[in-house]
Amino acid sequence: MEIIEEIIDDIVVEIVNLDRATLREAEDLKYKTTSKINAGYNKFIIDLSNVEFIDSTFLGVIVGTLKKVVKSGGDLKLIGFQPNVRSMFELTRLFRVFETYTELQEAIRSFHK
Amino acid sequence: MAETKAANKILLVEDEFNIAKLFSYNLTKAGYQCEVATNGREGYEKAISFQPDLIISDVMMPEVDGYEFRKMLLQNDELKKIPFVFLTAKGEEDDILQGYDLEIEDYILKTSSPKVVLAKVSAILKTLEKERSKVVDEVSKAADSMGVKVVPEDFPIFDGFEIKHWHQPHKNVPGGDFIDYIKIDDDNIVIVLGDTMGKRWGAWYFAVAYAGYVRSATRFVLEATKDYKPSTILQKVNESVFKDERISDVFITLSIVIINKSQKIAHYSGAGDLPLFLKSKSEVNSFISNGLLLGFSQSGEYQDHELNLQTGDEIFLVTDGITEARNSNGEMFREEGFIEFLKNVSQNQDTLEELKLKMQEFTSGNYDDDVSVIKIKVI
Numbered sequence: 304m305e306i307i308e309e310i311i312d313d314i315v316v317e318i319v320n321l322d323r324a325t326l327r328e329a330e331d332l333k334y335k336t337t338s339k340i341n342a343g344y345n346k347f348i349i350d351l352s353n354v355e356f357i358d359s360t361f362l363g364v365i366v367g368t369l370k371k372v373v374k375s376g377g378d379l380k381l382i383g384f385q386p387n388v389r390s391m392f393e394l395t396r397l398f399r400v401f402e403t404y405t406e407l408q409e410a411i412r413s414f415h416k
Numbered sequence: 417m418a419e420t421k422a423a424n425k426i427l428l429v430e431d432e433f434n435i436a437k438l439f440s441y442n443l444t445k446a447g448y449q450c451e452v453a454t455n456g457r458e459g460y461e462k463a464i465s466f467q468p469d470l471i472i473s474d475v476m477m478p479e480v481d482g483y484e485f486r487k488m489l490l491q492n493d494e495l496k497k498i499p500f501v502f503l504t505a506k507g508e509e510d511d512i513l514q515g516y517d518l519e520i521e522d523y524i525l526k527t528s529s530p531k532v533v534l535a536k537v538s539a540i541l542k543t544l545e546k547e548r549s550k551v552v553d554e555v556s557k558a559a560d561s562m563g564v565k566v567v568p569e570d571f572p573i574f575d576g577f578e579i580k581h582w583h584q585p586h587k588n589v590p591g592g593d594f595i596d597y598i599k600i601d602d603d604n605i606v607i608v609l610g611d612t613m614g615k616r617w618g619a620w621y622f623a624v625a626y627a628g629y630v631r632s633a634t635r636f637v638l639e640a641t642k643d644y645k646p647s648t649i650l651q652k653v654n655e656s657v658f659k660d661e662r663i664s665d666v667f668i669t670l671s672i673v674i675i676n677k678s679q680k681i682a683h684y685s686g687a688g689d690l691p692l693f694l695k696s697k698s699e700v701n702s703f704i705s706n707g708l709l710l711g712f713s714q715s716g717e718y719q720d721h722e723l724n725l726q727t728g729d730e731i732f733l734v735t736d737g738i739t740e741a742r743n744s745n746g747e748m749f750r751e752e753g754f755i756e757f758l759k760n761v762s763q764n765q766d767t768l769e770e771l772k773l774k775m776q777e778f779t780s781g782n783y784d785d786d787v788s789v790i791k792i793k794v795i
Binding site for chain 2: 305325326327328329330331333334356358359360362363366367370387394395396397399400
């Protein structure tokens with residue numbers, strides 16, 4: 304699958320295995336995260352290590368998920384940025400609102416602090 | 417603008433090797449681009465990566481059968497729109513009815529001759545294309561008659577300045593970009609460029625709503641103060657959008673410029689937008705706004721840039737349809753490409769016209785997104 308979902312403790316990890324994360328894949332991510340939020344999860348990690356390009360629709364789904372989980376006291380953290388993806392987050396000033404990590408374990412530990 | 421007609425893509429989901437081979441051979445020979453998956457799970461993955469125009473699927477398959485596969489697609493707002501046809505050896509009425517309950521276009525028996533299958537595929541795709549054109553046409557007409565426009569037809573008249581835009585909707589379907597010009601008085605004009613995250617109709621719907629928000633916020637701010645600042649307008653729009661639950665999932669980038677004619681000053685502020693580009697003689701500078709995407713947090717932290725303008729200066733506001741446009745090798749135009757382009761346009765050339773030519777040459781007319789550019793020139 305392009306987006307692999309794993310549950311570690313009470314954290315939902317979405318691993319995005321795509322070169323280009325765009326409109327159609329965004330729907331898939333939205334479906335996955337919405338199902339988990341409806342099931343009561345509010346801690347998410349999205350792994351973008353393999354992603355070379357992210358369009359604004361896909362970014363919109365990540366931002367929307369963050370906004371939803373923050374409301375219920377949760378958080379969404381990101382791992383792994385290639386240069387284009389990094390610049391997309393810088394450009395939209397979203398670096399200021401997402402906690403970002405380089406390793407999955409590091410992101411998981413941050414939820415337990 | 418005419419688009420190059422690409423071959424229709426068909427995803428064939430069939431576990432029986434010989435049947436898959438036969439159908440795939442015939443479809444490819446007829447000019448379709450065909451990919452094969454051997455069960456519903458693989459079909460779902462390929463539907464995402466291959467983005468077919470039509471899916472033909474067997475019913476009885478290992479792991480995930482055709483009915484389950486169809487149900488998975490129906491859960492995905494994008495994938496459920498792809499026309500779906502069942503291919504089966506069974507002709508029993510009950511099976512056919514179960515298929516139609518799952519919003520399928522048609523049902524093809526495996527025993528049909530290749531000619532019949534191709535005729536059906538062609539007829540389905542043609543009908544859908546006709547329906548699509550009809551819907552686009554009708555909604556465009558309805559939008560026109562209601563006066564709902566996300567991009568003005570005419571350029572504003574503002575003495576001493578030439579204000580023009582170029583807007584190219586993605587695949588000629590109205591999308592998420594919007595442009596607005598609001599003349600405050602003889603001396604001041606507000607220029608707005610927005611980009612709603614998402615594409616096509618969904619984004620267009622929100623673009624209409626957002627354009628309305630910006631207009632009413634602008635009016636509200638102007639009634640309250642004579643100190644015309646884009647950041648105040650942005651903050652007002654952001655507050656309204658943030659509180660509005662109906663659009664809590666929608667995010668938008670916005671650039672606002674207010675020009676004061678007598679002082680030749682531009683104030684600029686933005687929310688998650690691309691930088692403003694200022695071309696002064698052969699020098700090009702970019703101004704980056706600090707604000708967050710609209711609707712994300714209550715305090716968007718919007719700030720203003722003040723630009724003192726000289727005769728001949730040109731300001732450009734652009735959406736990511738320009739910077740993320742790709743050439744045939746998949747390389748993006750980027751901000752650097754845009755700056756380089758601006759540097760190379762001479763003073764006596766029309767920059768917007770030159771940009772259209774440049775982008776046509778770079779993309780061969782194949783855009784991935786709405787393209788919007790506003791040019792403000794001091795004359």
